[in-house]
Amino acid sequence: MENEKDQGDVQPSQAKVHRSDAFATKVVDQTAYWQQKATKHAPAQEKAGPAGGLDETPIPDAPPGYTVRFIFHRAESLPMADLNSFSSDPYVYVQLNTALQPRHKQDPYMRYRTPTIRKTTDPVWDCEWVVANVPASGFKLKARIYDEDPQDHDDRLGNVHVHVDSLGENWTGIKEQGYKIKKRMGSKRAYAMRGCASMFSRGLKMSGTLFISVELLGPTGVGNNGGRLWTVGPCAWSRHLSPMIGRLAGTKAPGTGKEGKTEKYNFQANQIQLAGPVPPPLYHRYVEFKPFIAGMFNAQTLRGRILNRALHHQHGRVYNFDRYTLYGSFPSPSKEMSLQFLDLVHYDRGGRIFTYILTLDGMWRFTETGKEFGIDLLSKHTMHSDVNIYVAFSGEFFVRRLKHPHRGPFEEGQEMHPAIEMDGGPPHSDPPRDLSYYALFIDNDSGTYRPSAKLLPVLKSFMQKNLPGLKIVTLDCGADADRMNAMKKEQRERKKSEGNGTVFMQDDLSSLSSSDEEELEERMREFGVQDTDEPHQEHTKRSIKKEIKESRVGDWIHGDRTKDDTALGMNGEMTQRDGVLVTKDSNQKEERR
Secondary structure, three states: OOOOOOOOOOOOOOOOOOOOHHHHHHHHHHHHHHHHHHHHHOOOOOOOOOEEEEOOOOOOOOOOOEEEEEEEEEEEOOOOOEOOOOEOOEEEEEEEEOOOOOOOOOOOOEEEEOOOOOOOOOOEEEEEEEEEEEOOOOEEEEEEEEEOOOOOOOEEEEEEEEEEOOOOOOOOOEEEEEEEOEOOOOOHHHHHHHHHHHHHOOOOOOOOEEEEEEEEEEEOOOOOOOOOOEEEEOEEEEEEEEHHHHHHHOOEEEOOOHHHOOEEEOEEEEEEEOOOOOOOOOOEEEEEOOHHHHHHHHOOOHHHHHHHHHHHHHHHHHOOOOOOOEEEEEOOOOHHHHHHHHHHOOOOHHHOEEEEEEOOOOEEEEEEEOOOEOEOOOOHHHHHOOOOOEEOEEEEEEEEEEOOOOOOOOOOOOOEEOOOOOOOOOOOOOOOOOHHHEEEEEEOOOOOOOOOHHHHHHHHHHHHHHOOOOEEEEEOOOOOHHHHHHHHHHHHHHHHHHOOOOOOOEOHHHHOOHHHHHHHHHHHHHHOOOOOOHHHHHHHHHHHHHHHHOOOHHHHHHOOOOOOOHHHHHHEEEEEEOOEEEEEEOOOOOOOO
């Protein structure tokens, strides 16, 4: 029987701590000790920059594959995971495996998630996922059915595996076939409730069924390198709203009260599936500018495992699916999709700046950023990527409204909001819905992955294809630093004047841009731990345990804790509520000023 707990099977929200970690600590620390010894006595090498950044490894050659449509229709007789409603909030989380070799073994898996259907044990999704370059050698589809539970970990309701040994133009496909859901990895509590209910109703079944269709759409294309999979569509988007996190972080979203002036606490994170393929040159690895960074991404050391799990958990909370989550999709890139993007970023209101990550499969994730933010865990880009070793691109972006829609953003006589006050839009009236009035300014300002500036034109072409009608302007954080910083300063100043005293809190220290490395080193020295300082190993272990106990992992990561805890009490406090680490300065208030 196949091992259900292989490397690729990870719960989408958060991973549980395995009890064997406690026994592995000594082995891991001993390994780190001998590795430090070996590095110390290794022959001197020419000093080079930190590993990471642009990776020019080519995609492995393979013949073109087939474009396949997967349809997840419905499920029947699912177990009851919610005792109060005697129902579930089910969704399907899918992983597609093929025989194709990745560029690196650390490349993320091809995965897809359906929306959640509320309060039912017989959900109907009718969601489709179109994937290109599925090889002729077939595929293995792993479908996990979960019950969404934002207050706790999502309960697995069962598994379904679909095996296809070969594909060809004569393959007839799978037509809405029912697959029995395997209960072995399901929630025992949910199935116990189902069993009790079946005792009082003969019509209830103990085993559920998932109905799936698989359709072969044809060859992916002549002249295409079939060495990788990509998502063709649909272009699904989701807006993740959390009033609880918004209240903790002090973030507010525009409301719908009297005259539109009422604002509600909300923290917003966004995802858009862009149409592939992502251009092959867009391939970047995290930058290993400190030894502990590698341990964090690979979860190989004690400290690395703590940071890795904390970041996974932070990603799961920020991109949490719950009853506030909004869904939508477009069959392909269109002007309507561009307008939806502008709606997600609130057009040109408030001088907002966003941090973004673009995954290898074209998933674009972004949230608002700024020096006044307080939800923070080492690196926003690391959090957005869910601690993925490789991404396509990362940086920051903002949107501006143009006074003259038929001129370029930097042409003579052009004016832009929020750089200056302009009529015909925010803050005094609704924004125009004509795409020609807007420009997206996107850069490569990310110290975590340090995307190559020479690939900005490639990124621009890809974004123009996915956001038709919107002007795309790229900024190099190196060559265009003066212009970029001046424009971001204008955004921040406009935010102060148009924000009506709204407090947004997400610490900009988390960007880990190139200029932050010296500050990070200084904070580590203040904490009293050197990367190769052997006598401090036991001290580090005790500090980690203490921080976990006090729910102050974020402070430990930043090195803000000093030997005198009274300094922390004067400067601010770190708390962990609703699964999110929140830094709250004593001088900041959640109420409107």
